[in-house]
Amino acid sequence: MEKQTSANKPHIMTIPYPYQGHMNPMLQFSKRLASKGVQITILATNDVKTSKLAHTSSINIEYISYEIEQGDEIPKSVAAGLGYVNHKVLKRVPGIIEKHKASGSPIKVIVYDSLIHGALELAHKLGLRGASLFTQTCAVCSVYYHVQRGSLALPLEGHTVSLPSIPVLEIEDLPSLVQAHDRLYPGLLEVIKKQFVDLEKAEWIFFNVFDKLEEEIAKWLSSQWPIKTIGPSIPSMFLDKRLPDDRDYGLNLFKPDAEACIKWLSAKATGSVVYVSFGSVANLAQNHMDELAWGLLNSNINFLWVVRETEQNKLPGNFKAEASEKGLVVSWCPQLEVLAHKAVGSFMTHCGWNSTLEALSLGMPMLVMPQWADQTTNAKYVVDVWQTGVWVKARDKEIFTREDITNRIKDVMDGAKGEELRVNAIKWKEQAVEAMSEGGSSDKNIDEFISKVISTTT
Structure with missing residues (x-):
């Protein structure tokens, strides 16, 4: 699709949820739209003012604070906290819409994170x-x-669940919120x-996946709503390489x-390092941290382990000294650069969707250790559907041991299983690149979205 001229340039507002795992996909989608000539205004937290994103000329930023205002009740639960975010967004957006309308560049469409309840109703109320x-x-x-429509009743009964167009799932494969009711x-x-x-009232519904990754279930969902796949939403230079300046997300809530990281990796042999990270939220119990630390060290394989500052007090007291020859422990790192580095041979992950999609897009075998929420289902797909990973612990065990860690690392890094995983991982990498390349499925879906926006606003 050719870039739009100023005369017919559509103006779209994007509203991410203010958590790293939600902000990155929305930000990348915004960049893709902007690269095709769309005028983008993104609603971002005040933290962004010091980030690379703040200096991206192709995207206009409106800021929002999620701090508790005087007189507002302090949220006492996770659910209440999410509700407060929605309240702040819905309160802030009308003023932004009016501001741009008065400037002669009115916003026509709001793309919002699915968790921001009330955004669709607000958009329609504002004539968008x-x-x-x-x-x-x-x-x-x-x-x-x-679950929402009642065709999967809670609390769950039996040992497995059968739903349209997805594999039979054991109870432990379901999202943890469904398991725990x-x-x-x-x-x-x-x-x-x-x-x-x-x-069903939304004009468009987007998913951060690509068509061949979830072909059957995407078709089934298309029978319910007008969904479109627009992923993988990761920086272009790690996929189709059509956007030379798109080398990172431009936003990190933690300082990498x-x-x-890169200096240490560059001194290691090709495919010799296992990269370990459990994302921006997961907290390992002390016994899990101990088993993981000694399992990594006992494997005798090079490792790069991300342990957030708030978690480093859980490391065994003498671990860093004993691991200095084989391992590097950092508080955060540029994950895409690490996964793309020739020295990295596998990724031990919690299976958050962003991390999983990055690994799939970069052809990286995984060792899966899901913690909660959607991660359990993602892990099931990684191991049994996409066949690019292995479970760290046996499914019938409550916790993993250092022996589990050591053995699974050796399986993936040195064994025949690892070769099989690598072949499958490269296949998904090629299909991810194809989807985002010119004329690919996701690229076409993005172009069609822009065309429809233009045709109904001119």
Whole structure:
């Protein structure tokens, strides 16, 4: 698609949820739209003012604070906190819409994170059209949708669940919020279910996946709503390489120690390092941290391990000294650069969707250690559907041991299983690149979206 002229340049507002795993996909989608000549205004937190994103000339930024205002009740649960974010967004957006309308560059469409309940109703109330972006997989969203409409009754009974167009799932393969039926985080499952309320009224529904990755379930969801796949939403230079300046997300809620990571990796042999990271939220119990630390060291394989500052007090007291020859522990790192580095041979991951999609897009075998939420279902797909990973612990075990860690690392890094995983991982990498390249499925879907926006606003 050719870039739009100033005369017919559509103006779209994008509203990400203010968590790293939700912000990155929306930001990348915004960049893609901007690269095709769309005028983009993104609603971002005040933290962004010091980031690379703040200096991106192709995207206009409106800022929002999610701090508790005087007189507002302090949220007492995760669900209440999510509700407060929605309240702040819905309060802030009308003023932004009016501002741009008065400037002669009116916003015509709002693309909002699916968790921002009320955004679609607000868009329509303001005379705009709305598009919902789901930052989890089609399979995970399908499970939640069946819970919402009552076709998957809770509490769960039996040992397996059979739903349209996805493999038979054991109970432990379902999202943890469904398994626990809201016992862990009261009210949170109800918040998740609200993503589907009045969803049929949305003009567009987007998923951060690519067509061949979830072909069957995407087709089934298309029979329910007008969904389109627009992923993988990761920087272009790691995929189709059509946007030379798009080399990173431009936003990190944590400060990566990029120089130390890349320098250390560059001194290692090709495919000799296992990269270990459990994302921006997961917290390992002390016994899990101990087993993981000594399992990594006992494998005698090079490792790069991300342990957030708030978690480093859980490391065994003498671990860093004992691991200095084989391992590097950092508080954060540039994950895409690490996964793309020739020295990295596998990725031990919690299976958050962004991390999983990055690994698939870069052809990286995985060792899966899901923690909660959608990660359990993502892990099931990585191991049994996409066949690019292995479970770290046996499914019938409550916890993993250092022996589990050591053995699975050796399986993936040195064994025949690892070769099989690498072949499959490269296949998905090629299909991810194809989807985002010119004329690919996701590229076409983005072009069609822009064309429809233009045709109904001129």
